[in-house]
Amino acid sequence: MAFKGNETYKYNPEKEFKLSRGGVENFIKCKRCFYIDRKLNIKKIGTPPWRLNTAVDSLLKTEFDAYREKKKPHPYMKETGRNLIPYQHEDLDDWRQNFKGIRFFDEKLNFILYGAVDDVWFDIDTEELVVVDYKATSSQKEITLEDDWKISYKRQLEFYQWALRKNNFKVSDVGYFVYCNGIETSDTFENIMKFDVYVLDYKGTTDWIEPVLKEIKKLLDGDQIPKSGEDCETCSYVESTKSLKEHGKV
Numbered sequence: 001m002a003f004k005g006n007e008t009y010k011y012n013p014e015k016e017f018k019l020s021r022g023g024v025e026n027f028i029k030c031k032r033c034f035y036i037d038r039k040l041n042i043k044k045i046g047t048p049p050w051r052l053n054t055a056v057d058s059l060l061k062t063e064f065d066a067y068r069e070k071k072k073p074h075p076y077m078k079e080t081g082r083n084l085i086p087y088q089h090e091d092l093d094d095w096r097q098n099f100k101g102i103r104f105f106d107e108k109l110n111f112i113l114y115g116a117v118d119d120v121w122f123d124i125d126t127e128e129l130v131v132v133d134y135k136a137t138s139s140q141k142e143i144t145l146e147d148d149w150k151i152s153y154k155r156q157l158e159f160y161q162w163a164l165r166k167n168n169f170k171v172s173d174v175g176y177f178v179y180c181n182g183i184e185t186s187d188t189f190e191n192i193m194k195f196d197v198y199v200l201d202y203k204g205t206t207d208w209i210e211p212v213l214k215e216i217k218k219l220l221d222g223d224q225i226p227k228s229g230e231d232c233e234t235c236s237y238v239e240s241t242k243s244l245k246e247h248g249k250v
Helices: 021-029 031-038 051-070 148-166 209-221 233-246
Strands: 017-020 084-086 102-106 111-115 119-123 128-137 174-182 195-203
Touching: 017 021, 017 209, 021 031, 021 111, 021 148, 021 209, 031 209, 031 233, 051 084, 051 119, 051 128, 051 174, 102 148, 111 148, 111 209, 128 148, 148 174, 148 209
Parallel strands: 017 111, 128 174
Antiparallel strands: 084 119, 102 111, 119 128, 174 195
């Protein structure tokens, strides 16, 4: 594990603590790793960035922005059966930037909460904002949201819905995943990767968020290192290396 240079959490009623959507997700997955990271300033080993996914995200944003300027629906939107267009707002660029994102200051917890959304659409009929998340993969399986591990995707979308509501926007319960699946069965490559694109609807629930934030505050204000998450790979690896040392294998 490596030490990082950013500021750790210390109780200070005069200073806000910034907590990202990803930080909340890390707490849910493993309270122990979250505490060690945010309280003790020890960062777990990271994973390489998924550059292909980032490229797909960028291309989708560029394409949807072209329709945003025209104030017209993208063809993908028509698949939903709703009267949607890309949403225009002066802060949209900030909402989509990492380390900026949609922000909300919780005065009771003294947390600045934020997360970078991929896109926001607008329902003309209901005058609601619609949260949209882009995903990219390459799989021969049917593309759905039913895999157990995709619960984190759902919580991601729900966090953005909650944050927008906290900023006094009217937000639809139903958001969408624009899921791009790379086709592996083409006869030729020719420097082109083709995708099947799915627009998957998801009805979010956000009642879990504020109780979790209170748990995070309680944990950070305490001095007890919690137990690891049931399926935490980092904690499992650390325990395995301890076992090897105890048996004189390393």
